[in-house]
Amino acid sequence: MRILMGCLSKLSKNYFFYAKKTGCFIKHGHRLPVFQKRSILGIFKFNNQTVRIIMFHDQSEQYLEKKYPPFVAADLNIYNETIGFERVERLKQLALPLERKVWAHVNSTYEGGGVAEMLKSVIPLARGLGIDAQWHCMEAHTEDFFFVTKKFHDLIQGVEQPFSTEELHGVYIDNSLKNFENYTVKADFTIVHDPQPCATSVFGNYEGPKLWRCHIDTTSANKLIWNFFLPFINHYDGAIFTDKSFVKPGVKKPVYQIAPSIDPLSLKNRQLTKAEARRILQPLFEKHNIECGRPIVLAVSRYDIHKNQATIIKAFKQIKEDKEVREKNPLLVMVGNTATDDPDGLAMYGRMEEERENDVDIFLLMNIENNDENIGALMRLANQFVHVSTKEGFGLVVTEALWQGTPVIGSNVGGIPQQVVDNKTGFLVEPFDVEKIKQHMKYLLLHPDEGEIL
The missing domain is CATH 3.40.50.2000 (Glycogen Phosphorylase B;)
Structure with missing residues (x-):
């Protein structure tokens, strides 16, 4: 419990206890309504109770987030000194046929991890090139969804652990369906990132071509879980991997290799003395x-x-x-x-x-x-x-x-x-x-x- 409280002291004010026996959320002694949107960050046992660490979201009750973060279009000319005027102009020329086209991204979090970090730069950059870049983010319909997808993430990276058909279908597929209930991603081109939203390819809710982008190392992927994902992967128009060595047998669609990237002029990457x-x-x-x-x-x-x-x-x-x-x-x-x-x-x-x-x-x-x-x-x-x-x-x-x-x-x-x-x-x-x-x-x-x- 001492370690738990030490962890909580380093979290933001949006984190709470959940006591399973009483069925209520507690923040500084105050109960909160159980229908608020939440994500479970950890489960612990204390005094024979299940204690869960909760992060609440301020968005209205919905599943696939319809309001992507309000990014301002980047001025491409600020990159002249970093990559050179010629490369910046080349980017502008390449983007001309895509002007006013909608380029959508779908992932599972706005905060934390490399994908969210990268999209925070990619979206403004694309908008600065005249492309209508959008960012759609999945939400957990059931509190165990992200526990299950984290397990799949680990299995794909070679960490063996048991999984059940209930987790595959009752949690993963059902949550994927719920996210697209009465919702369509209307875009000229969509990239769906990593395993969490991968299964959404089969529901017919994407307008235009769609690619699945895998950001993780799949070289030691569990065979059963990889075979479970293969039909969803092959329902895309192509797949993007960071390295060709990560491509597993069974991918029948075109495969592309694209490395991730950082924004050299972001606040984090500004070069300092x-x-x-x-x-x-x-x-x-x-x-x-x-x-x-x-x-x-x-x-x-x-x-x-x-x-x-x-x-x-x-x-x-x-x-x-x-x-x-x-x-x-x-x-x-x-x-x-x-x-x-x-x-x-x-x-x-x-x-x-x-x-x-x-x-x-x-x-x-x-x-x-x-x-x-x-x-x-x-x-x-x-x-x-x-x-x-x-x-x-x-x-x-x-x-x-x-x-x-x-x-x-x-x-x-x-x-x-x-x-x-x-x-x-x-x-x-x-x-x-x-x-x-x-x-x-x-x-x-x-x-x-x-x-x-x-």
């Missing part, structure tokens, strides 16, 4: 008693089993025993956000608190204020960035760290080797090779000038 980064981070450091000036080993990702945060904590705790490293007095700062479509995040955060064992040099942060600007500043200020996932579709946080000029210790999986050039822009390791991770952590802590070169 170290002095600017320190100024931005001062309120965050003061709030969490983080001592400015000490070298930072940084890790940023969702709290998730595939992100392998426990190995980072283990390696850091061990290198602190090294006399040379101890003289450098480093900190490990780990930052993550929760997402409405990832209900395991809070429980994983609790597990990392246990791994930390009250180590005063390890800071586990969640849902920090001024997230984008603070993350960008941390990336710039860090001595090194560590991302040793066991599965990784691409890893946009690696892109962001490299963009800020921070050397990366990354695992040799998924899309990370596409970004990190071993011994040139960072180091590649096997995900659980603690000795190698420690070796590179120590090298970068003892040789910061070499880190700048990397």
